[in-house]
Ligand SMILES: Nc1ncnc2c1ncn2[C@@H]1O[C@H](COP(=O)(O)OP(=O)(O)OP(=O)(O)O)[C@@H](O)[C@H]1O
């Protein structure tokens with residue numbers, strides 16, 4: 001879901017950042033829209049925090065510029081930018097109460113009492129810690145500190161809220177709950193959120209758009225569906241969700257599809273979607289495990305699947321049961337392939353050694369572009 | 376305590392008591408040491424201060440006579456005021472130097488703070504008397520300051536008042552106290568998380584506002600400890616006033632030394648010492664109270 005207004009909140013233009021001789025951010029070009037929930041996703045050390053800190057004013061870009069609502073803030077100090085940050089370790093002021101923490105920014109802006117109290121209380125209600133305003137910051141649970149840190153930033157009505165892995169210190173259950181809440185708070189207030197995480201599920205769940213980074217470079221920007229469904233390169237594909245990749249020998253190109261004929265008479269096909277594939281060459285093809293149907297070999301004969309569906313036979317070598325899902329590992333002519341089935345009433349009851357047929361719809365597989373960055 | 380009131384102890388209270396007993400047990404060696412080497416001598420001192428000095432002996436009956444002597448004597452009152460005022464001044468100056476120094480080594484050059492801190496420690500453990508004598512040569516009639524001023528033609532005669540007066544006492548005292556002040560302030564500043572400072576900046580504080588609203592309140596306990604260290608050390612000192620203060624500016628410590636060494640009047644010396652301790656404790660407590668009010 002993208003916002004209808006196309007106003008730009010943030011622009012990175014050719015931003016580079018070095019620490020000594022090490023380049024942490026490489027030629028970053030990025031536009032983030034007003035009111036958007038934007039996530040920067042990538043593995044540890046890829047430069048997410050550095051990018052966020054350049055937005056907040058804690059690091060200065062070595063070259064390029066950063067625009068906030070059109071004005072250049074590349075070298076503005078942190079206190080002169082209309083952005084606020086939620087830190088990974090919250091960083092509440094330990095010598096102040098919850099109220100004092102949340103009121104801090106407003107007091108600096110000379111907001112006086114009836115309004116000050118009203119706005120602080122209102123924000124404490126939004127993040128659901130009303131009633132704790134007299135508590136010392138040291139006497140809060142992790143989840144409460146998290147909420148207070150959020151209120152302390154949001155109460156200033158920043159143009160952009162920056163969040164650096166704000167949920168990483170919480171336990172799984174609380175994290176899931178806060179993901180939903182954060183998303184709904186963002187929706188309610190309409191503030192632009194820039195959210196840093198290395199958790200791909202979190203990014204897919206919460207974001208309007210996601211930027212994927214690796215080794216200081218932004219590889220792809222898109223909606224969760226675009227990123228997951230049509231990753232720009234092998235790294236993105238592998239980082240966002242799990243993936244099967246195999247080499248497809250191009251025996252035939254027809255109707256925008258490359259087809260590989262298998263020894264048993266079946267075939268495997270991939271939509272080229274603009275990619276080029278010369279006959280007799282080999283291309284790299286990927287498919288998500290959950291897009292693959294697994295059928296017992298005897299039953300498979302009758303089920304021809306959709307017209308043009310790819311089919312390949314194999315033997316089950318492992319069954320990983322995780323409650324709602326089961327992942328099968330299957331040895332095929334294409335190599336070892338993982339397929340995921342929901343454990344509903346139609347789930348096949350397979351054990352290691354069973355002969356199966358894998359099948360998938362024509363648009364399920366995609367050509368995997370070579371990596372943009374080695375690594 | 377509440378056990379006899381008929382209400383059964385909750386598990387929580389019992390656990391609390393158990394923990395208290397354990398922690399007392401763990402503390403026993405420290406408490407014993409403290410009692411033996413600090414509280415004991417202090418009690419002896421207080422006891423002696425109530426004795427009577429007669430024919431170079433201290434005998435019972437116990438009385439307040441020594442204290443009456445201390446409080447009413449004009450000489451002693453002058454000594455006490457000078458001791459307290461110069462010590463306060465030295466402690467405040469020492470903190471005024473130590474605070475920015477520590478601030479700079481912690482927040483401006485965080486990479487170098489350990490080595491700079493080590494340098495300060497070396498200064499602290501460098502010879503105390505040696506440093507006092509060094510100040511004599513710097514401040515003396517033929518010292519570095521007078522020498523320089525005469526060479527430059529600023530003065531024709533050496534200034535005698537530099538040495539042997541309150542100025543020399545305070546300068547040397549501050550030099551002696553600065554490392555003592557750096558120690559607790561440094562420890563307190565180490566506990567200020569850099570993230571908290573960034574949060575304050577992010578919320579709109581200038582660097583100065585961060586210092587005033589975040590760093591100072593968080594470091595205040597360390598500053599108060601520094602003040603207590605410095606003030607106590609200064610008020611109890613007698614070597615610096617003896618060697619640099621001349622005949623004009625002795626401290627109460629010099630009088631105590633005189634009463635013990637020359638006249639052997641231990642009870643009077645003990646009364647002076649006890650009065651000094653009480654005075655110092657009151658002033659430190661007062662300063663702490665006021666500081667906590669002002670800096671929040
Ligand atoms: N102050 C610094 N001095 C030197 N190198 C730094 C500094 N800050 C970051 N780096 C380096 O820059 C790279 C990017 O760091 P950054 O903190 O942006 O990573 P990240 O994507 O946030 O990773 P994580 O998910 O682990 O937080 C890392 O290799 C890191 O070692």
Ligand SMILES: [Mg+2]
Pocket residue numbers: 048049050164
């Ligand atoms: Mg990071």
